[in-house]
Amino acid sequence: MKRKTIRTGIVGAGFAARFHFECINRVAGAAIEIEGVYAIDAEQAASYAKERDIRCYDSLEKLVDKVDVIHVCTPPVVHEQIAVAALKKDKFAIVEKPLTGYFGDGSEDFNGDTFPKQQALDQALASVKRMLQAEKKSKGKILYAENWVYAPSIQKERQIIEKTGAQILWMRGEEAHSGSHAATYGFWKFSGGGSMIGKGCHPLTGALYLKRVEGISRNGSPIRPKAVSARTHALTRLKTFQDKGHIRADYHDIEDFSVMHVVFDDGTIADIFASDIILGGVHNWLEVAANNHRTFCNINPNTAMQTYNPVDDYFKDIYVVEKTGTKQGWSNPSPDEDWFTGYPQEMEAFYRTIAYGEPVESSSSLAADCISTIYSAYVSAEKKGAEVPIKDQC
Numbered sequence: 146m147k148r149k150t151i152r153t154g155i156v157g158a159g160f161a162a163r164f165h166f167e168c169i170n171r172v173a174g175a176a177i178e179i180e181g182v183y184a185i186d187a188e189q190a191a192s193y194a195k196e197r198d199i200r201c202y203d204s205l206e207k208l209v210d211k212v213d214v215i216h217v218c219t220p221p222v223v224h225e226q227i228a229v230a231a232l233k234k235d236k237f238a239i240v241e242k243p244l245t246g247y248f249g250d251g252s253e254d255f256n257g258d259t260f261p262k263q264q265a266l267d268q269a270l271a272s273v274k275r276m277l278q279a280e281k282k283s284k285g286k287i288l289y290a291e292n293w294v295y296a297p298s299i300q301k302e303r304q305i306i307e308k309t310g311a312q313i314l315w316m317r318g319e320e321a322h323s324g325s326h327a328a329t330y331g332f333w334k335f336s337g338g339g340s341m342i343g344k345g346c347h348p349l350t351g352a353l354y355l356k357r358v359e360g361i362s363r364n365g366s367p368i369r370p371k372a373v374s375a376r377t378h379a380l381t382r383l384k385t386f387q388d389k390g391h392i393r394a395d396y397h398d399i400e401d402f403s404v405m406h407v408v409f410d411d412g413t414i415a416d417i418f419a420s421d422i423i424l425g426g427v428h429n430w431l432e433v434a435a436n437n438h439r440t441f442c443n444i445n446p447n448t449a450m451q452t453y454n455p456v457d458d459y460f461k462d463i464y465v466v467e468k469t470g471t472k473q474g475w476s477n478p479s480p481d482e483d484w485f486t487g488y489p490q491e492m493e494a495f496y497r498t499i500a501y502g503e504p505v506e507s508s509s510s511l512a513a514d515c516i517s518t519i520y521s522a523y524v525s526a527e528k529k530g531a532e533v534p535i536k537d538q539c
């Protein structure tokens with residue numbers, strides 16, 4: 146196949162921008178030229194650019210003008226603004242999760258614990274709508290960077306569902322660890338919520354994706370989420386919490402535990418947990434209970450490698466797995482953590498869409514269902530778990 150060169154730009158120079166850069170360099174199906182980076186933190190952007198031998202831009206507009214695609218690796222509060230700027234110039238936008246959200250009313254005393262959650266749902270849906278409209282008018286597309294869709298275990302499950310005509314009856318899944326690294330995480334006005342949006346979006350989108358796959362393969366149309374019930378809790382902010390220093394505990398106005406019960410339009414269900422209180426490394430998994438099989442997609446940890454290390458210090462230069470507290474004793478080092486997580490497969494797929502027009506698995510419509518479900522879940526949590534219908538945004 147003739148390889149076309151795609152010019153690309155990265156917005157943001159933090160954690161996500163680092164793994165995006167590495168995974169762009171692993172893409173085999175398209176030739177890519179990384180034009181440069183732009184981030185609001187100019188110093189961070191300059192050192193990111195220097196380390197990677199790329200240009201550092203002093204404005205988003207200048208970078209957008211030079212490229213075919215923009216990687217949106219910034220906090221969610223500015224995803225809409227950056228993606229729309231790219232789409233308006235007919236460029237593609239690879240947008241990190243969550244697609245968008247509600248980040249408060251801008252007032253000094255805005256508090257994520259107390260504001261009416263219907264406001265968050267309405268405003269988040271309005272943001273989604275603006276993004277979908279910008280995409281509709283553009284020659285570019287939104288490519289939603291939900292790596293769970295591309296994780297090899299989820300893609301293998303996709304094959305089982307498609308080839309066996311399976312009906313998924315129940316899914317349960319979780320994303321959890323001991324607390325996000327980002328300084329802005331913890332404030333609703335930057336993150337758009339707590340663990341339910343920040344972490345729950347991953348297993349939820351994995352589940353939403355597999356029900357879409359099932360519906361399309363058996364009946365030609367996706368099965369979509371219809372209603373949700375949810376609870377949220379701020380466990381590390383309880384007066385009774387006894388802090389032993391292993392779990393991040395400085396959140397301002399967000400939850401650190403959530404559970405969503407999703408009902409799909411065919412009556413089947415999914416239960417999604419997300420939290421910031423789990424020790425022992427990142428815990429990412431999705432179980433599928435179908436009418437003809439049962440699967441555990443173990444993204445992290447998994448048993449691809451198991452190591453016993455008697456002394457923590459022996460492994461001081463060994464990366465074991467994200468957010469592991471100790472390297473002593475038995476552990477499950479991930480021989481290629483990015484691969485199990487789906488990051489390189491996601492980039493490969495996106496660049497094949499950009500270069501050759503291949504269909505997008507993790508589309509703006511899937512991202513829209515995720516946002517609609519989660520902000521409906523916040524409304525439900527405010528009502529202590531009452532069922533809330535999910536609006537179709539597409």
Ligand SMILES: NC(=O)c1ccc[n+]([C@@H]2O[C@H](COP(=O)([O-])OP(=O)(O)OC[C@H]3O[C@@H](n4cnc5c(N)ncnc54)[C@H](O)[C@@H]3O)[C@@H](O)[C@H]2O)c1
Binds near residue numbers: 221
């Ligand atoms: N898919 C995953 O597994 C995964 C993992 C981590 C983070 N993320 C997502 O990636 C995104 C970024 O998170 P992060 O952890 O890299 O954050 P970070 O704080 O490490 O980095 C954010 C970067 O964005 C820049 N920035 C902030 N506002 C900007 C603006 N208006 N214009 C340009 N640059 C701006 C900052 O200067 C910084 O360089 C978030 O949406 C997060 O949810 C996804």
